[in-house]
Amino acid sequence: PQTCRDPDTADTSRRDWVCTCPEPTTGNATGAAAACTLDECAVPSCATCEEDVCEALGQGCTDMNTLANATLDWICTCVAPLEGAPAAATPAACVLDECTAACWSCNMGKCEADGQSCSDG
Numbered sequence: 001p002q003t004c005r006d007p008d009t010a011d012t013s014r015r016d017w018v019c020t021c022p023e024p025t026t027g028n029a030t031g032a033a034a035a036c037t038l039d040e041c042a043v044p045s046c047a048t049c050e051e052d053v054c055e056a057l058g059q060g061c062t063d064m065n066t067l068a069n070a071t072l073d074w075i076c077t078c079v080a081p082l083e084g085a086p087a088a089a090t091p092a093a094c095v096l097d098e099c100t101a102a103c104w105s106c107n108m109g110k111c112e113a114d115g116q117s118c119s120d121g
Helices: 101-107
Strands: 003-005 019-021 028-030 060-063 072-079
Touching: none
Parallel strands: none
Antiparallel strands: 003 019, 019 028, 060 072
16 A cells, blocks of 8 residues: 655645555655556566566566556567567577677678678577
């Protein structure tokens, strides 16, 4: 549940009460209930959050829906020059293909410049 506090309890002070979301959610509002959000990629104290799973492997992490009740919807994505499909609630399977455009600097087009094809198998 959200916590509420009234910063000014004078009888002339109205609609200044503040609602604050409980951790690990974030958000607050004045004179209304807060819209609580939860970024599972950024919160280390959340049971369903995976703050370091993607980052530990050099991958990006995106929480697809930051509504407080939407959990386990984060995805890991490969970071160039690594390639691979995004993965939901688990690390992505990233590979380095030295012949692709994403890694063109890896081989600098040496094969193609000599009329050859490149294969990283």
